[in-house]
Amino acid sequence: MQGVDPAWLPDEAFRPIGTRRTLIRGSGPLVDTVHGEVAQACERFGGSVSREPGLYDLVFELTGDDGYEGFTYECGDGCTTVTASGARGLLYGFFHVVRLGEAAFVREVQREEHRPEWALRMLDHWDNVAVHPVMGQVERGYAGGSLFWDDGRARGELERVRAYGRLLAACGINALAVNNVNVHATEARLLTDRLGEVADIAGALRPYGIRTHLSVNFAAPVLLGGLPTADPLDESVRAWWAETTARVYEAIPDFGGFVVKADSEGRPGPFAYERSHADGANMLAAALAPHGGTVHWRAFVYNHRQDWRDRTTDRARAAYDHFVPLDGEFADNAVLQVKHGPMDFQVREPVSPLIGAMPRTRLAVELQATQEYTGQQRHVCWLGPMWSEVLRFQVDGVSCVGELARGGLVAVSNVGDDPFWTGHPLAQANLYAFGRLAWQPDADPGGILDEWIRLTFGAEPAAGLHAIMDGSWRTYEKYTAPLGVGFMVQPGHHYGPSVDGYEYSPWGTYHFADRDGVGVDRSCATGTGYAGQYAKPWAEVYESPETCPDELLLFFHHVSYGHILHSGKTVIQHIYDTHFEGVEEVEAAGAVWASLAGSVDPARHARGTERLEEQLRSAREWRDQVNSYFFRKSGVPDAHGRRIH
């Protein structure tokens, strides 16, 4: 698409296909999509595409209509063949060939089965229809405006929406919620009189196999339906949802379902009617069930009016405490959507103990591609390694998160109307990695990174880009959040340091630093008991500062500045050292980036340079504020005598 960065689908990526002879067998809209893609490539590069048998280098064959999303792949005897029994499978097989590039035609491969780990690989857009006075057009969006909405209206740029869907399909994403989970008055109406605008978006995404979902307001029967109540057990409420949902399916036959944030941060919910969250979710599930839809019910429920004086309440405990008692009560088509950590997408959190604690509930794990707490797409922070750690985390010594999250994998989108899609050109990698990990959670994140780099930038700058990005999350952690401390950010917008910014707030976000030490005691023995929410061995590992991993020490324990880490350093020296190192690593990344000037597209390079300059300024600010803060409190000088202000 003109004027928009091609991301991981530059024309060049289609040369291997476009120079060959392709046979496409089968019929239906997604087969047409594949055909169109191949035809376009051939037009550009001179190959051919046909639906009739003959002599071919490449075959795409749809054999059925069973909805299966996997495909088989083989390459031999001068022909590469993709076969699928469901239309989406064929589409994913096509993009598999695109990703392989020339290798798809020269490397012999025996028949391989490919199938996604999760049926649901979903992006949640926190896009507002009307500009929110505080949160703007896209809540926690760092890539310009919304692709879908503009100042109260549907944007109507469906060509770009289609191009977006194409990028998503190419990394395996198959579902998308078009509006923010905080559903205000304007957004609520997408469910009813503004449904046509949602249908238009769904129409633009459908050719790439993406189902559209909608965030809804739990109070919609009152707000929109004029009912006196939104009680989920009230028959008139249930009837209203059933009718309303049926109308949604009339307009969007493959509609995915609803996303709900209820009783959270001021949103309405079933608590107002003394009903449980299972009651709330099941009511919506009942409305969706006849049509094959799903309700995603977010588990992000906690008291955001905490008193910092009260050290017994612990926000980290909230999701587990609220939801574990409801295990087994949710309907089959209700998915409980759980943030990967117990707090809120901090740079470092333990994996949420809710995952694995509700064996009779379909859970989806929610990641955050938009870099709210990880540099807001002004800093390079490649999240593949973090997500991979989460997905591979062994909950009970046997199952890992990737296996337990039967309801799917969800990410909050990092995309907007920015020409580079994601503000920082390198932030595209997070979107790509999310899709690829949702397909294969045990994939090597370094391999995904290299795949993304090769597709997006080609071979020349690959080594440099890998060096800049591979460790960038840990670099970010170093200059911001030591040892599992979170929320040392500017309140509200969450960019830049403010060590005490959330220390006396109602949001339940504390580090309790004093002149002697720092950290939150979440042990069972002397703290909030949060560590006890884990199954063994983690309950025991986290319980003691002696066994707790260094990187989570201050999340689980309040220790003295002189406490010796497993690394052999004191806590205070670790704080100083990592903050100096983090800045040095950003400086090094900047030098590498500068050296890539000749091998990266000039527009991308200019944008990246501007962002890296800001990252360096900001990293120094983080270093100096955090170090000064802890030096002023602890009085302990840096062992290496470096300048602390």
Place this chain on the structure above:
Amino acid sequence: MQGVDPAWLPDEAFRPIGTRRTLIRGSGPLVDTVHGEVAQACERFGGSVSREPGLYDLVFELTGDDGYEGFTYECGDGCTTVTASGARGLLYGFFHVVRLGEAAFVREVQREEHRPEWALRMLDHWDNVAVHPVMGQVERGYAGGSLFWDDGRARGELERVRAYGRLLAACGINALAVNNVNVHATEARLLTDRLGEVADIAGALRPYGIRTHLSVNFAAPVLLGGLPTADPLDESVRAWWAETTARVYEAIPDFGGFVVKADSEGRPGPFAYERSHADGANMLAAALAPHGGTVHWRAFVYNHRQDWRDRTTDRARAAYDHFVPLDGEFADNAVLQVKHGPMDFQVREPVSPLIGAMPRTRLAVELQATQEYTGQQRHVCWLGPMWSEVLRFQVDGVSCVGELARGGLVAVSNVGDDPFWTGHPLAQANLYAFGRLAWQPDADPGGILDEWIRLTFGAEPAAGLHAIMDGSWRTYEKYTAPLGVGFMVQPGHHYGPSVDGYEYSPWGTYHFADRDGVGVDRSCATGTGYAGQYAKPWAEVYESPETCPDELLLFFHHVSYGHILHSGKTVIQHIYDTHFEGVEEVEAAGAVWASLAGSVDPARHARGTERLEEQLRSAREWRDQVNSYFFRKSGVPDAHGRRIH
């Protein structure tokens, strides 16, 4: 006026006049205003008013047209007489009689001369025409919207503007700037194509002797005139201002002049053209001089992009450093408008050393009636005592601020479209006190308070209200800002505590608290040298912690928590004690207010109750956060064993 609180001009205040026979002599618009006031009172209470000689209890006589604002007053032989040689003088004499009430007719008084200390007694409205995305309709406004502007348009409620002018005249205010000193694109146009809207406001204020002023954008020749420069020495720029100003006077013949914030917090100014602030001010003064207008040039110039790591730069020094070298260079009709303290309207600041340091310049002192840092009209904080301290402060052992500020007294307005004018009904007292102190800077603030209470509330609740209000500034100081520390507020909106909120910011606002001590060393010997900007004896008094007054100790010195104050307490114990005391005083005020339920108008009482509840909640939050912060840093327990979290 219906639906709006009568403030200090309830109908009842006009009974003593309205029951008597009044003669009015002289002619002109302001005489008509006085006649109209008396006639209205008589209509209500049965008295009479005439312009013909006869038998009278009360005489108002205008004897000339010399612009003098004073009047003579006498009472004897059964007649009370007010005489003035200028029309405004007659108006102020009328309101003098209103304020005296029945006493004006029963207490014999020999001929008294009354005259205002300052010719200019001005309110600056920080009202935006267009709603600012961050600052809203009224910057730092806590009383609803603007009286003048509404979402980009002139409000057009001229009856209310007139009622406002009447209140202002009754306390002696005679000038008003109708828009914010931060002049954005929409506001800039008030000078040219939207001048008619300003003329309408001026027309509504004129009957009460109030001249209208306009804040202008220094870059107006570029923004509005299409010139390539705003260089104050450029002839085309000077011609543009001259023509533009002439057109203003065509529309508003008694226009007061311009207010300018230049080269400050991002505003344009003469620095861009390598010209001095005298060059900038004098250019505007030249444009205004032919018409009798004045330019108010704000001295609020400082670096708001400071580096907190740099301890040599001191924002407190900035105004003095910038402007003292320009003494003698400003035109006669240019007034340099200086905030009363060197920082920004904190709860406690020393008096600005600029006042007294520019003997050849007309200075105006700027106070802040709007309670930006003093509780935002949710807290009772009567500022009369603070302002009185400032105005009585002896700069050089002889002159006091009240004598040195020859250019007038200015306050940032605390008024909006709120039915109570000022949000908190008791905040009206600040507006009233400002006017009365601008007339007579050495007036006893307690007397002004009692006068305001008697006029506004009558006699019944007077003792209770006096008890609530008289010490409320010191109470506020106790629970917020100990010993001259400033800026421990939430960044941005400035409401509520955040001890480190501005500690690592670019705004130049630090307390440097560490585990050993707190405060800013502004001595000449070891600090920023700010203390040396004062004339003797203050330079010496402030230089040493031994002689520095306790209430400013941390403004001038960094001392240990164990430092013994003149009071005999340690700094840390003072912090604890005042914070506990402050909350207790708010609790006591709340109890007194509750006891006044029967003697205060129910609507006012309800509003006050709501505000006092918030004040108490907020005061407790201040107490606990400040005490916890300093306890965590110092490790020193409270000597009285009270709960610190």
